[in-house]
Amino acid sequence: MAENFGVSYGWARKVIDQRKRSGQSERVRHRRGPRSRLTPELHRALGKWLNERPNRTLVELQYLLALRYQVEVCPSLLSRQLKRLGLRLQKSRSTPIPRSSRPSANRPSHQEAN
Secondary structure (H helix, E strand, C coil), rough: CCHHHHHHHHHHHHHHHHHHHHHCCCCCCCCCCCCCCCCCHHHHHHHHHHHHHCCCHHHHHHHHHHHHHHCCCCCCHHHHHHHHHCCCCCCCCCCCCCCCCCCCCCCCHHHHCC
């Protein structure tokens, strides 16, 4: 049967098995992976929290989700979801200044060189 339709044996077997189970011949598209724990309700909550205080961090948003909705998500998932929703976190200014741009005791500053 697979050769008649130009498909692999495995795919034809899946279609036959599905037809026996459900009576449906067409293959149904399956969803990859588990369903997201971030429901539309949680998307609205994230938007509200970021509108209230735009400088919230991913860790703070994680904490609020766990505290108020008992939903635990990793920071990377949260970051991807915020990006998909068009919500942005403010850039943090708490990162240390790179060593190369700091004046050092051994190197004279720009003013001293003149």
